[in-house]
Each structure stands twice: as C-alpha cells, then as structure tokens.
Amino acid sequence: MQVFDGHNDALLRLYQDSTGKAFDAFLNGGSDAHIDLPKARQGGLVGGLFAIFPPSVRSDDLSARMALAGYDLPLPDPLVHPFGLDSTIAMASILFRLEEASAGQLTVCRSVADIEAAIARKSLAAVLHIEGAEAIDADLQMLDVLYAAGLRSIGMVWSRPNHFGHGVPMRFPSSPDTGPGLTDAGRRLVARCNQLGVLLDLSHLNEAGFWEVAELSDAPLVATHSNVHALSGVSRNLTDRQLKAVAASKGVVGLNFATGFLRADGRMDADTPLETMRAHLDAMLDILGEDGVALGSDFDGALIPAVIGSAAGLPLLFEHLSQAGYSEALLEKIAWRNWLKVLGRTWKA
Structure with a gap:
C-alpha cells in the first residue's frame, strides 16, 4: 500500500543535529529515526507534508512528562x-538540500500534479508545511516569500501562542476549549491563505480558533494530525462537533500516531496496540465518512506504537485493518487518495 502522510518532523530532527550524520542517514539509512529514504521505500511511504517547527528555547522532554496518568504542562514562552x-529558513534549506543530494529520490512538490509525477517515478514527494507561523510577520510579507519558495500548508500555531492565535496546551484530561481564538493578524492570515490556496492546518489550534477558521475560511477544514477526543480526552484531539464541521466542509483529519493522543489514559506509552489506532479510525469514519479520513503519523515528532516502530512498519497497520474488514478501496483512500483529493480542492497551484 502506498502511503501519503499528513505530518512528520524529520526536518526538525535534521535541524537539531549539528554533526551532519542525520542528514546522511536520512538519505542512506542506518539511524533510529522514524523516516529515512530506505525505511520509506520499505514501508510504502511515497510522500507527505514535511513540517517546519521552530523549536522553543526550552527543550523539555514532553513525551516523558506526558507518560504520567494526568498532566498539565506549562506552555513555552x-x-x-x-x-x-x-x-524556519534553515529547515526549508535542509529540505531543498535533501532534494539536491538525493539524486532524484526526493522531490519538493508544489502541486498535486507534482506529487503524482514524483510518485510515478518512485521519488519521495515532500510538501513544505509550517507548524507554528512565527516566521511570518503580522503584515504577511514573509508568507508571500515562503509561498514562492514552495510553502503549501500551514498551521498558524503550535501549542504556544503567537501573534496569530492560541494553541492548546498539552493537558490531560482537558477539553480543547482552552482560551481565546484568533487575533486580527490571524484572521488576515486565514484570508490570505485562502487567496493563495495554502492549506490551513487546524491541529494544535484551540477550539475557539477552530470555530473562527471554520467561519472565515472558504477551504475544506483540515487537521493534519489529530484524533478523536471522545476516545482520548487530551486537549489536542477533536470533539465530535468539530469532526462534524470538518465533514460538512468536505475536509480531512489525519490519524496521529502519538500514543498519548490515542490512549484512553492519555499517556505516552509505546505499548499501544493497533486495535487502539483502529478504534480512532472507526470513530472518524463514522463521522467523517470514507472520504474524510487519512493518516498524519507525527513520525520523528512523537512516541508512536512500538508495533509500528517507523515508516517501515506501516504495512503492519494496513494488514491489521484489512483483517478487521477494511476494504482495499477504503484502505487506499485512507492511505493516500483522500490527501491528494483534499489538496486538490484547496491548492490553486
């Protein structure tokens, strides 16, 4: 099964490595990373949204602190x-240098046609995505520059606040209704992204911001890496009401593999079975329908189920779903077709 994935943090991992070894290992393999080119080929990963996440100055191990039975982590400044x-510029440069060094094995894509062409020639199709828009000024001038460079998807906030809006804290148990929504600059960002055809990612945005985007945006609502709040009551997940709004817009939600957003106890614990992932997919399908469900793994950015381990383990998930009665046509929609369709309905390039 070929897979197009809605979210990974491989660029942050490479950015934080000062030795250059991670860059070489992405191309040639040999590391414990979730994604590199050999693991992508082994697992059928043919492309995805490659996130640029400007890291906070404070570098707490969030996964370790989220292994507790309950938590309320203070947001970084x-x-x-x-x-x-x-x-942001440094991570974009890493992606372009990967493309150059890969000898055709990775292609930065700016349109659905680019993605389809890359997949056809067995090149990993990488789409430039920003998670946390701190690189963009309130007048949105840098948005135009980044769009020209290839930016096609943006999450205006990570969990910390910025001059566009407010994200959800890492809190369990918690509703996603945790504070104020968008700022005036955030509302301008929504309008400009609609004009350019840039996908707006609602993952990490709090509930007030979600509903403002739903009211203001003329594009499908998309959460690239979020799960079902009714099954895992962490602030990062979407309520049934939010999922119904995504469905009404003909949008998509990508299943997040982060174990703390899958488990009913909210804990980051690698001992999380495939049945738990399937429960979220079943619930998403009930509300979103077959055309609204996809994958947003959070590879290289979260603690994922050990049974999958890395991109190389993706076939195990699809084998499990097939044995549970998912049809081949439905598996293809979840694996890649739904992403390409919603990108086609959103992008103008």
Missing part, C-alpha cells in the same frame, strides 16, 4: 520573530 524566521 512565545518565540521572538528573528529566531522563528531563522529556524
């Missing part, structure tokens, strides 16, 4: 604009 811009 907002990023100052120069660091957000510098780190």
Whole structure:
C-alpha cells in the first residue's frame, strides 16, 4: 500500500543535529529515526507534508512528562520573530538540500500534479508545511516569500501562542476549549491563505480558533494530525462537533500516531496496540465518512506504537485493518487518495 502522510518532523530532527550524520542517514539509512529514504521505500511511504517547527528555547522532554496518568504542562514562552524566521529558513534549506543530494529520490512538490509525477517515478514527494507561523510577520510579507519558495500548508500555531492565535496546551484530561481564538493578524492570515490556496492546518489550534477558521475560511477544514477526543480526552484531539464541521466542509483529519493522543489514559506509552489506532479510525469514519479520513503519523515528532516502530512498519497497520474488514478501496483512500483529493480542492497551484 502506498502511503501519503499528513505530518512528520524529520526536518526538525535534521535541524537539531549539528554533526551532519542525520542528514546522511536520512538519505542512506542506518539511524533510529522514524523516516529515512530506505525505511520509506520499505514501508510504502511515497510522500507527505514535511513540517517546519521552530523549536522553543526550552527543550523539555514532553513525551516523558506526558507518560504520567494526568498532566498539565506549562506552555513555552512565545518565540521572538528573528529566531522563528531563522529556524524556519534553515529547515526549508535542509529540505531543498535533501532534494539536491538525493539524486532524484526526493522531490519538493508544489502541486498535486507534482506529487503524482514524483510518485510515478518512485521519488519521495515532500510538501513544505509550517507548524507554528512565527516566521511570518503580522503584515504577511514573509508568507508571500515562503509561498514562492514552495510553502503549501500551514498551521498558524503550535501549542504556544503567537501573534496569530492560541494553541492548546498539552493537558490531560482537558477539553480543547482552552482560551481565546484568533487575533486580527490571524484572521488576515486565514484570508490570505485562502487567496493563495495554502492549506490551513487546524491541529494544535484551540477550539475557539477552530470555530473562527471554520467561519472565515472558504477551504475544506483540515487537521493534519489529530484524533478523536471522545476516545482520548487530551486537549489536542477533536470533539465530535468539530469532526462534524470538518465533514460538512468536505475536509480531512489525519490519524496521529502519538500514543498519548490515542490512549484512553492519555499517556505516552509505546505499548499501544493497533486495535487502539483502529478504534480512532472507526470513530472518524463514522463521522467523517470514507472520504474524510487519512493518516498524519507525527513520525520523528512523537512516541508512536512500538508495533509500528517507523515508516517501515506501516504495512503492519494496513494488514491489521484489512483483517478487521477494511476494504482495499477504503484502505487506499485512507492511505493516500483522500490527501491528494483534499489538496486538490484547496491548492490553486
């Protein structure tokens, strides 16, 4: 099964490695990363949204602290604009250098036609995505520059606040209704992304911001890597009401593999079975329908089920779903077709 994935943090991992070894290992394999080119080929990963996440200055191990039975982690301080811009440009450069060094094994894609062409020639189709828009000024001038460079998807906030809006804290148990929504700059960002055809990712945005985007945007609502709040009551997950709004817009939600967003106890624990992942997919299908469900693994950015382990383990998930009665046509929709369709309905390039 070929897989197009809605979210990974491979670029952050490479950005934080000062030795250059992670860059080489992405191309040639040999590391414990979730994604590299050999693991992608082994697992059928043919492309995805490659996130740029400007990291917070504080570098707490969130996964370790989210292994507790309950938690309410304080949000990092907002990023100052120069660091957000510098780190974003650095990670974009890493992606372009990977493309150059890969000898055709990775292609930066700016349209659905680009993705389809890359997949046809067995090149990993990488779409430039931003998670946390601290690189973009309130007047949105840098958005135009990044779009010209290939940016096609943006989450205006990570969990910390910025001048566009407010994200959800890492909190369990918790509703996603955790504070105020968008700022005036955030509302302008929604409008400009609609004009350009940039996908707006609702993952990490709090509930008030979600409903403002739903009211303002003329594009399908998309959460690239979120799960079902009714099954795992962490603030990051979507309520049934939110999922119904995504369905009404003909949008998509990508299943997040992060174990803390899958489990009923909210804990980051690698001992999480495939049945738990399937329960979220079943619930998503009930509300979103077959055309609204996809994958958003969070590879290289979260603790995922050990049974999958990395991109190489993706076939195990599809084998499990097939044995549970998912048809081949439905598996193809979840694996890649739904992503390409919603990107086609959103992008203008």
